Amino acid sequence: MTASTETLHLQHADHQAHAGAEGWRRWLCATNHKDIGTLYLWFSFTMFVLGGVMALGIRAELFKPGLQFWQPELFNQLTTLHGIIMVFGAIMPAFTGLANWMLPLMLGAPDMAFARMNNWSFWLLPPAAALLVISLFVPGGAPAGGWTLYPPLSIQAGMGMDLAIFAIHLLGLSSIMGSINIVTTVLNMRAPGMTLLKMPMFAWTSLVTAYLLIAVAPVLAGAVTMLLTDRHFGTNFFKAAGGGDPVLFQHIFWFFGHPEVYIMALPAFGIVSQILPTFSRKPLFGYVSMVYAVCSIAILSFMVWAHHMFAVGLPATAQLFFMFMTMLIAVPTGVKVFNWIATMWEGEMSFETPMLFAIGFVCLFTVGGFSGLVLSIAPIDIQMTDTYYVVAHFHYVLVAGALFSLFGATYYWLPKWSGYMYNERLGKLHFWWSMIWFNVTFFPMHFLGLAGMPRRIPDYPLQFTDFNSVASIGAFCFGLGQLLFLYNVISTIRGGVGKAPAKPWEGAHTLEWEVASPAPHHTWESPPDEALVKKGLRAQSLEHDHE
Amino acid sequence: MRASRTTAVLACASALRSATAADSRISFQPPQTLIAQDISDLHTWIMIVIVVIFVAVFSVMFYAIFRHRKSLGHKALPFHENTTVEVLWTVIPALILAVMAWPAAKVVLAQKDSRGATITIKATGYQWFWGYDYVDYGFGYKSKLATPRKEIDNYQTAGSAKNPNYLLEVDEPLVVPVGQKVRILTTSNDVIHSWAMPAFGVKQDAIPGFIRDTWFKAEREGTFRGQCSELCGQDHGFMPIVVKVVSAAKFQDYVSQKQASAKAMADDPNKIWTRDDLVARGKKVYEANCLACHQATGMGTGPFPSLVNSKITTGPVQAHLGIVLQGKNAMPAWPGLSDTEIAAVITYERNHFNHVGDLLQPKDVKLARK
Numbered sequence: 001m002t003a004s005t006e007t008l009h010l011q012h013a014d015h016q017a018h019a020g021a022e023g024w025r026r027w028l029c030a031t032n033h034k035d036i037g038t039l040y041l042w043f044s045f046t047m048f049v050l051g052g053v054m055a056l057g058i059r060a061e062l063f064k065p066g067l068q069f070w071q072p073e074l075f076n077q078l079t080t081l082h083g084i085i086m087v088f089g090a091i092m093p094a095f096t097g098l099a100n101w102m103l104p105l106m107l108g109a110p111d112m113a114f115a116r117m118n119n120w121s122f123w124l125l126p127p128a129a130a131l132l133v134i135s136l137f138v139p140g141g142a143p144a145g146g147w148t149l150y151p152p153l154s155i156q157a158g159m160g161m162d163l164a165i166f167a168i169h170l171l172g173l174s175s176i177m178g179s180i181n182i183v184t185t186v187l188n189m190r191a192p193g194m195t196l197l198k199m200p201m202f203a204w205t206s207l208v209t210a211y212l213l214i215a216v217a218p219v220l221a222g223a224v225t226m227l228l229t230d231r232h233f234g235t236n237f238f239k240a241a242g243g244g245d246p247v248l249f250q251h252i253f254w255f256f257g258h259p260e261v262y263i264m265a266l267p268a269f270g271i272v273s274q275i276l277p278t279f280s281r282k283p284l285f286g287y288v289s290m291v292y293a294v295c296s297i298a299i300l301s302f303m304v305w306a307h308h309m310f311a312v313g314l315p316a317t318a319q320l321f322f323m324f325m326t327m328l329i330a331v332p333t334g335v336k337v338f339n340w341i342a343t344m345w346e347g348e349m350s351f352e353t354p355m356l357f358a359i360g361f362v363c364l365f366t367v368g369g370f371s372g373l374v375l376s377i378a379p380i381d382i383q384m385t386d387t388y389y390v391v392a393h394f395h396y397v398l399v400a401g402a403l404f405s406l407f408g409a410t411y412y413w414l415p416k417w418s419g420y421m422y423n424e425r426l427g428k429l430h431f432w433w434s435m436i437w438f439n440v441t442f443f444p445m446h447f448l449g450l451a452g453m454p455r456r457i458p459d460y461p462l463q464f465t466d467f468n469s470v471a472s473i474g475a476f477c478f479g480l481g482q483l484l485f486l487y488n489v490i491s492t493i494r495g496g497v498g499k500a501p502a503k504p505w506e507g508a509h510t511l512e513w514e515v516a517s518p519a520p521h522h523t524w525e526s527p528p529d530e531a532l533v534k535k536g537l538r539a540q541s542l543e544h545d546h547e
Numbered sequence: 548m549r550a551s552r553t554t555a556v557l558a559c560a561s562a563l564r565s566a567t568a569a570d571s572r573i574s575f576q577p578p579q580t581l582i583a584q585d586i587s588d589l590h591t592w593i594m595i596v597i598v599v600i601f602v603a604v605f606s607v608m609f610y611a612i613f614r615h616r617k618s619l620g621h622k623a624l625p626f627h628e629n630t631t632v633e634v635l636w637t638v639i640p641a642l643i644l645a646v647m648a649w650p651a652a653k654v655v656l657a658q659k660d661s662r663g664a665t666i667t668i669k670a671t672g673y674q675w676f677w678g679y680d681y682v683d684y685g686f687g688y689k690s691k692l693a694t695p696r697k698e699i700d701n702y703q704t705a706g707s708a709k710n711p712n713y714l715l716e717v718d719e720p721l722v723v724p725v726g727q728k729v730r731i732l733t734t735s736n737d738v739i740h741s742w743a744m745p746a747f748g749v750k751q752d753a754i755p756g757f758i759r760d761t762w763f764k765a766e767r768e769g770t771f772r773g774q775c776s777e778l779c780g781q782d783h784g785f786m787p788i789v790v791k792v793v794s795a796a797k798f799q800d801y802v803s804q805k806q807a808s809a810k811a812m813a814d815d816p817n818k819i820w821t822r823d824d825l826v827a828r829g830k831k832v833y834e835a836n837c838l839a840c841h842q843a844t845g846m847g848t849g850p851f852p853s854l855v856n857s858k859i860t861t862g863p864v865q866a867h868l869g870i871v872l873q874g875k876n877a878m879p880a881w882p883g884l885s886d887t888e889i890a891a892v893i894t895y896e897r898n899h900f901n902h903v904g905d906l907l908q909p910k911d912v913k914l915a916r917k
Contacts, residue, residue: 065709066701073781073849140850146778152755153738153780156877158850240756241873241880246739247754281617283627289637311741311776312752313733313759316659320652327644331637338636341604344611348623351616359612366604370597377593377647379586379654382750383575386741386776447573452745454776457784459699461714461774463572541627 030122031115032521033100038417039122040097041410045486047089047129048403052479054082059441059475062468067459075458076144077160081132083147084164087264088171089129091402095267096121096178098409099206101417103182105512105519106200108191108528113184114177121177128170135160135167146456148257151238151249155230162231165224172217179210179217186210191511191524193533197291198542200510201284204291205270208298212259212266215302220256223249247312254305262301264398266294268365268405269336272358274510275408276340279355280347281507283541286339293332293339300329310381319378326376333369337362352505353427357408360435361401368396371446386456389449395442407434407485414492415500419518422492426484433481440474509539576746579771579792580763583748585654593647600643658748661762664730666723671883672733672740672753672775675782675839678883679721682732684802686809689835690717692785699785715772720789723765724798730762737879741777744790752777755879765792781849782839814887816909822898825906829895832888836881837896845900850877855900864905867893868915886912 021029030036057078061069070078100118104111112118135142140158143149154161186207190199227249229235236242238249269290277284284290306314306322314322340362349355371393375381384390407430414422444467453464460468503513514532515523537543578584615621671678673689680687693716698709710716723729733742733753743750747763765771775786793801820828834843840851847853854860859867871889874880881889886909897904 065713067699068701071781072784076778076781076783144781144849150739150778153778156738156780156850240754244756246756280615281623282625285627286629286633287627289628289633311750312754313757313761316656319655319659323651323655324648327648328641330644331640334640335633335637337604338632341608341611342629342632344608345615346621346624346626347611347615348621349612349616350618359608362608363605366601370601373597374590374593377589377651379582379651379658379748380590380593382658383586383590383745383748385750386743386778450574451572452576452743452773454743454774454784456778457774459714459784462709462711466572541625 028123029119031111031119033104033112033115033118034417034519034521036112036118036122037097037099037101040093040100040125043122043125043129044090044092044094044097047085047093049482050129050133051082051085051090052482054078054085056475056479058082059472061458062460063472064469065460065462065465070458072458073141073144076146076456077136077142079456080143080146081136084143084168085129085132086398087147087260088168089125089132091264091398091406092171092175093125094406095206095209095264095402096175096182098202098267098271098406098413099178099182099210102413102512103185103203103206104189105416105515105523106203106510107186107189107194108511108524108533109185109189110522110525112181113189114181117177118181121174121181124170124174124177128167128174131163131167131170135163138163148250148253149224149227150253151227151230151246152240154227155239162228165228168224169221172221175213176217179213182206182210183214191527191530191533193530194537197288198537200270200540201273201287201290202267202270205266205268205273205294208294209263209266212263212298212301216256216259216263219252220260223252223256226252247309250309250312251305254308255302257308258305259298259301261394261397262297264402266298268361268402269294271405271409271412272340272361275354275358275412276343276362277540278412278505278507278509279352279358280344280349282343282347283539284339285342285345286335287540287542289335290339293335296332297329300325300332304329307376307378307381308385310378311385323376323378327373330369330373330376337366337369348507350506352411353422353424353431354408354412356428356431357404357411360431361404361408364396364400364404364435364438368393368401371396383452384449386454387449388445388453388455391455392442392445392449395445399442400438404434407431410485410489412505413512414489415504416512416515416517416519418493418496419500419516420492420494420496421498421500421504422488423497426488430481430484430488433484434478437474437478437481441471441478442474444468444470444474509536511536576771578748579746579765579767579769580748581766582654582658582763583746585657586748589650589654592650596643596647658761661730661760664728664762666727667730667732668721668723669732669734669758670721670742670753672735672737672742672779672786673836674737674780674879675775675786677717677721677740677742677775677786677788678736681802681805684806686802686805688719688805690719690721690789692716692787693718694785712772714785715774715787715789717787717789720770720791722791722793722798722801724795725765725768725792727795728762728764730760733759733761736881736883738779739777740775740779740786742773742788743776744771744773744788746771746773747790750776765790768792768794814885814909816886816913818887819908819910820887820890820906822894822906825891825894826898828887829891829893830899832884832892833895836884837892840877845896854896856902860896860900860902861904864893864897864907865915867897868907868912872912872915882916886910886916 138159142160143164145154186203226237230237236244238244238246304326307326411427448467500517502516575587578587667682669680676691678689694714733751735753735755740753749761749763751761771790773788841847845854871881889912890907890909894906
């Protein structure tokens with residue numbers, strides 16, 4: 001290992017001579033997967049802050065009954081933009097960024113397969129984000145129909161909706177290009193000896209996610225394009241007055257939207273499946289069943305879309321079919337949770353920040369899974385749909401799921417990215433702070449939903465006051481706590497608490513830990529030695545000595 | 548079996564009589580129909596399953612977290628697969644799901660069975676209020692939020708106390724008889740709304756261009772409250788649904804009274820009106836139907852354009868009439884208004900907001916509809 005690290009240092013030094021552009025050109029013309037990964041991550045953090053500020057605007061309004069700060073129309077714009085920005089601007093680019101940074105390192109590839117396309121797929125994002133922000137200031141304001149953009153409400157909206165549609169086109173293009181890159185990289189650029197069933201779980205989940213995106217992003221693009229032509233070019237896809245079908249949009253949207261949920265969850269599964277074994281100092285339990293679970297979740301995700309539409313008046317047979325299919329997803333998801341727990345069982349656990357976030361993920365994602373199971377029962381869903389119960393459910397899955405896994409991933413790989421160790425005490429504080437205030441914010445929403453508080457209302461009946469006030473306090477504290485994260489990351493980049501070794505985590509065995517910290521600008525220019533690959537695989541029990 | 552369930556529901560309901568439906572805070576509103584009771588039971592059953600699984604899974608995990616840690620000197624056992632447990636924890640959850648799916652499917656089928664209703668009421672969603680038509684009895688009305696604006700804008704008039712049914716009160720509730728199967732047809736005039744009555748276990752989207760149905764049979768008298776549950780624009784939070792369940796006799800009285808007043812209110816479309824009468828009538832129609840979007844000042848809001856000095860309200864009257872009848876962009880079509888109402892509101896718009904324009908007679912509207 002020492003030898004290989006030294007070689008890499010030499011390679012690194014060698015490349016300083018023709019390291020390429022410096023300054024802003026390094027970023028604008030970036031083709032290096034690490035630079036692009038960094039761009040993606042910073043972009044997504046910026047969007048996270050923007051979407052978060054909007055969420056705080058929502059929670060401020062809902063602190064007590066009555067209209068305090070916003071008129072209802074602006075409130076609807078805030079909820080809509082919060083949703084679109086968090087989904088398309090924060091969570092999805094963050095996972096693409098992680099895949100960019102880590103996949104080549106983990107697989108032993110020199111870069112992503114299509115480096116120039118990689119640059120293009122990133123640089124489509126800022127204009128899309130700008131369009132969304134600009135839409136707040138055009139006549140009629142930003143889209144106010146919810147992130148689901150249901151017509152005819154979205155046909156009614158002002159030109160802000162057109163900007164949002166164009167933004168979604170750009171974001172979709174970006175996702176598809178990013179996905180093509182991930183698929184090609186994973187399928188073609190693995191180190192010798194690393195077969196598909198031996199690559200790290202994060203690579204598997206990124207691969208499956210990329211396939212999902214390639215399948216569904218065009219569906220969304222089609223839906224919003226039809227919306228656009230309904231708005232301006234005299235078509236009547238969704239306009240009842242012209243013979244169109246408003247429910248058709250929902251079917252198309254959720255055929256995209258349900259897999260989208262897993263697009264935001266599967267990479268999180270992958271990250272947790274890297275972190276838990278590392279800090280349990282044990283191989284991942286049930287690797288193969290994990291892979292099968294990921295694939296079956298992905299396939300099932302295409303067959304359950306109408307569970308978002310139990311209130312539109314589907315025939316009884318459809319109601320039953322989608323209910324059974326939805327319940328079925330609990331099986332592979334359960335398998336994953338059991339595998340994670342078995343990974344921790346009889347381990348030698350230590351609780352650094354990434355591990356805390358991973359365990360926090362398992363706990364809270366399980367709660368989100370349980371409320372998902374409750375919602376899968378069609379008659380109960382009819383009571384809950386479009387209430388705060390759903391809001392609670394998907395925030396348990398997307399904040400405690402996707403976001404917590406991203407925090408975990410950042411702490412886990414930050415030493416590799418920056419070359420320095422982060423402040424462990426601050427990291428732990430960030431975890432506990434987030435964990436507590438997250439629950440204070442979102443757990444009461446289950447009760448609000450059960451009691452019947454509709455979502456997306458700017459003002460509410462009096463009996464909902466207490467839980468709303470609690471949730472608002474929780475939200476402000478949760479939001480504030482993220483400054484800890486920002487501070488910790490920036491101070492780590494500036495030197496942190498000292499230099500990081502190549503392998504800062506005792507139990508880590510994947511290939512990225514074989515290169516120096518920080519990872520040099522160019523790595524694995526020649527594929528890693530097969531012996532090195534096998535050593536990592538054996539440590540993860542993906543290969544046995546006798547083989 | 549069903550009869551005993553009814554008794555049980557009634558007993559349960561009387562126990563909760565002190566708490567009105569709107570008081571529900573941490574769980575479902577007290578169920579008032581067998582379906583709502585079924586849903587509540589289903590939820591309880593699933594919560595029991597979930598809590599058992601939760602305790603089992605989390606105790607294993609936390610046992611590992613507390614005992615199998617490096618700081619206690621625990622050494623890792625590097626096992627990494629076990630076919631037996633992996634098969635078990637796939638098959639057992641699948642069986643548990645089957646046990647959950649069976650009762651749920653029965654409720655789905657019961658919920659979808661809207662046959663044999665004694666009364667049919669059409670609920671139409673408007674931006675932003677509900678319209679109810681008693682299709683068997685030939686009358687209908689609009690049901691609007693009754694909470695005064697000053698209570699909502701508490702920021703402007705600090706100290707204005709909110710009454711207990713804040714945002715859950717309407718000027719005219721839906722009135723239905725107790726113990727009879729009521730079929731609700733939902734549709735919409737503009738965007739998608741959702742007719743939701745939690746105490747009855749009912750939530751049905753109201754979709755323009757479509758008629759959907761749902762049903763309920765309320766088991767006891769009382770007033771029950773819900774809210775529109777599909778984002779329908781700026782006043783989505785301000786379109787409550789109030790259902791008053793009364794005895795059969797009271798319901799008959801209610802129907803006859805409503806039918807009589809509907810007859811009195813009916814207009815002859817061939818009557819020739821004076822300008823002042825049309826404007827006065829039009830003001831009422833405007834306030835009832837147009838004010839939410841175009842504002843009292845006529846200045847419009849959001850995607851809804853201003854009427855003041857616009858080319859619609861000051862241009863040719865036929866174009867103005869066309870927009871009211873057919874709608875345009877954000878403006879929905881209003882064919883549901885009577886000829887007289889349309890004539891009046893158009894005349895009002897053309898002779899108000901500092902406009903002095905022509906007037907429109909109901910018979911012209913009748914002609915234009917053809």
